[in-house]
Amino acid sequence: YEPLEHGYKELTFPPGRDGNFPMEPNALHIWPRGQFMLIALPNLNKTFTCTLFFPMEGPLSFKTVVESEDVIKLFENQFPDALGMMPGVEEEYLSNPIGKLGTVFCDPWHVGSQALLLGDAAHAVVPFFGQGMNASFQDCSLLRKLIDKHSGDWAVIFSEFSRIHVKNGHSIAKMAIENYLEMRDHVNDPTYRKRRKLELKMERMFPGEFIPRYSMVSFHQIPYSEVYTRGEKQLKIIEAMLEKFDDISEIDEIAIQDYLQIPTD
Ligand SMILES: Cc1cc2nc3c(=O)[nH]c(=O)nc-3n(C[C@H](O)[C@H](O)[C@H](O)COP(=O)(O)OP(=O)(O)OC[C@H]3O[C@@H](n4cnc5c(N)ncnc54)[C@H](O)[C@@H]3O)c2cc1C
Structure with missing residues (x-):
């Protein structure tokens, strides 16, 4: 398991005064700031879920931004336009948990004919390619094909699953980490x-x-x-x-x- 050293906190943009989305809903909004970033994704109820990806430790981090005034200062300095759309930011920041991020690199994903890991248990990835769940659906689809191909011979099904698919899990894991750097820094x-x-x-x-x-x-x-x-x-x-x-x-x-x-x- 490789921790990312950055965590995340979910915050909200409520609907605007007219009851509508406060920003363009057909877009992924990113506030890239080099060492950290804020993103916002639309929900069906006209709100946005806004996620702050932020270092766990360091001069500007979850360790140092802990009081109401730190939160306001962070948003005033770094995300002044977002702050205008976040009336409850202090309360949410102080009460919502800090999510941990990391990658599971495991090989193989099976034990004989007894057990096979699928989904995040085999390949938890950081969320920057939006592929964690998709990768898990791919596991199901490949497993289904191998069950048909080897008519219930679990030892063969499982070992072939690991042989074909572990490299795919490791590749999306690496790409997801690379995409974090791309989103928070390179886009500028x-x-x-x-x-x-x-x-x-x-x-x-x-x-x-x-x-x-x-x-x-x-x-x-x-x-x-x-x-x-x-x-x-x-x-x-x-x-x-x-x-x-x-x-x-x-x-x-x-x-x-x-x-x-x-x-x-
Ligand atoms: C911030 C964030 C954003 C994400 N965005 C995306 C995205 O945009 N697109 C995408 O495709 N993926 C995304 N993901 C990843 C996605 O959520 C996961 O990859 C997916 O949920 C993995 O599914 P899973 O069934 O393997 O594991 P989980 O969804 O974690 O399910 C495991 C279940 O097992 C239960 N469990 C654990 N231990 C036990 C036990 N001992 N006994 C019984 N039950 C137990 C847990 O409670 C849980 O319900 C994101 C993840 C995060 C953290």
């Missing part, structure tokens, strides 16, 4: 933004050949371990392109085709 970085822009351009031009890592994880059923390997290769290509071209608009279809080594016919 101009080079990162340029990379994302180029990725989207490449996906639009060659959707069969190039899929950004986030899309592979969120919108496709590509195994996480394959996503990880493809993502690393793609990153190298993108970095090489950004080294050569200063301006993304100069990168045309032929250049992309060349970098992706797509045969011309």
Whole structure:
């Protein structure tokens, strides 16, 4: 088990004065602040659940932000626009628990024909890719296939499950940790933004050949371990392109085709 050294606290944005969502509901809102971040996700009742991901210890952390005035100071300094939408922030902050975050790296996930771990018990991940539950559903789907394939031979089913799938659990675990850095820090970085822009351009031009890592994880059923390997290769290509071209608009279809080594016919 690897603790993240950061925890989280859930807070709320109630509906606005008109009874409606206080912000655009069809979006993931992020306040990236380098070492920590606040995010907000909409609920059906027009509220937002707002989560503060924050260091457990250190000069600005759950250890130091403990009194009402610390909470107000934190939000005034770091999230002044959010503070206006959080009338109960002091009370909620002081009474809601601090959630712990960490990753379970376990291998194998079975013991003979007797027991198999699924879901968070096998691969609890930090929540920054929104894939913990999806990964658990994937376990069920693979297990179902293996039960059919090996007609109830549990020793074979379980060992094949571990052999095929542990690497996928470890890959999403690593990607989820990487995504925390991306969300809380890199989204503000101009080079990162340029990379994302180029990725989207490449996906639009060659959707069969190039899929950004986030899309592979969120919108496709590509195994996480394959996503990880493809993502690393793609990153190298993108970095090489950004080294050569200063301006993304100069990168045309032929250049992309060349970098992706797509045969011309
Ligand atoms: C802040 C946060 C945000 C998340 N966001 C997302 C997201 O956006 N998308 C996503 O896909 N996933 C997300 N997840 C992850 C998701 O919640 C988990 O991956 C998922 O709930 C795992 O399901 P599970 O059945 O394996 O475990 P759990 O949901 O933890 O279920 C285990 C159950 O076992 C019970 N239990 C424990 N010990 C015992 C015992 N000894 N006897 C009997 N019962 C016991 C527990 O009470 C619990 O009900 C998030 C997690 C967190 C913490």
